[in-house]
């Protein structure tokens with residue numbers, strides 16, 4: 001569970017004294033999530049989330065993440081809003097960690113997204129991109145194509161241990177993707193979420209109600225964000241994560257792309273690049289999962305996610321030659 005840092009009653013009381021949020025009524029650790037410690041906080045003035053940032057989030061990036069949420073919220077895009085203390089500052093420290101209080105967002109994360117939710121997610125993603133086109137801050141994608149060979153270095157044996165012959169396939173993916181030169185493609189680049197999985201999107205029924213968890217957000221190709229979403233929303237895993245039975249749901253993918261294009265039509269270069277971007281996005285999540293899979297000690301609090309789910313997606317992407325293969 002994702003409560004790495006415990007908050008004592010005294011520390012919480014002293015922390016809340018710095019805000020004008022009224023009396024605390026409830027304070028509970030949240031089990032979901034793997035990166036940071038999150039608590040549900042209810043006070044006499046409303047409901048909030050208290051996040052303590054753990055080791056993978058760099059302190060120098062926090063003003064970027066806070067500014068991004070402020071920018072989106074000011075444009076009316078549904079996302080949590082950072083709550084300032086009495087001194088006007090949203091970013092503070094608690095129990096030795098950087099910490100922030102954000103507003104609570106209503107809605108549920110879909111466990112198995114419907115086709116209608118995929119369409120609504122596509123529209124929401126494009127609305128978010130449009131709202132962020134004039135966001136002035138920049139952040140490099142620390143998990144972009146340049147990082148993938150480094151993540152792979154020394155992991156071939158772990159890949160083959162998961163599935164015989166997988167290491168050779170991943171090495172070919174890396175070569176093909178390097179040859180395509182994603183960073184040099186002439187694609188519109190601005191601020192992207194970069195991790196918009198179903199657990200980071202909220203819905204009320206089939207209506208999109210907002211986005212959380214912007215801690216991988218960065219400046220990169222807008223179409224790469226769509227490629228991440230195709231991977232995360234349009235494939236259907238078997239309960240065991242067995243890549244042999246992974247399916248691309250064409251109808252979900254087609255609706256996701258159509259929803260996106262109903263708000264922001266893709267340029268020709270983005271349509272052409274979608275297969276390599278989707279393959280690259282699958283490789284990124286395969287690699288970070290492989291690193292976590294091999295480096296997480298047995299008995300750790302957090303259960304690492306299965307890299308084979310993304311090996312299955314890579315097998316699909318290798319055969320796709322145009323956006324039509326995704327229903328676009």
Ligand SMILES: Nc1ncnc2c1ncn2[C@@H]1O[C@H](COP(=O)(O)OP(=O)(O)OP(=O)(O)O)[C@@H](O)[C@H]1O
Pocket residue numbers: 002030032033034035036037038049080102103104105106199200212213215
């Ligand atoms: N603003 C919010 N409103 C409502 N619930 C929230 C909010 N922020 C976070 N949560 C809840 O807390 C959980 C964990 O949050 P989050 O996904 O940000 O954690 P994380 O450890 O940083 O992320 P991850 O492991 O997904 O990278 C979410 O699944 C959600 O249930």
Ligand SMILES: N[C@@H](CCO)C(=O)O
Pocket residue numbers: 195197285288289305
């Ligand atoms: N969304 C990532 C995990 C952390 O953001 C994954 O499923 O691998």
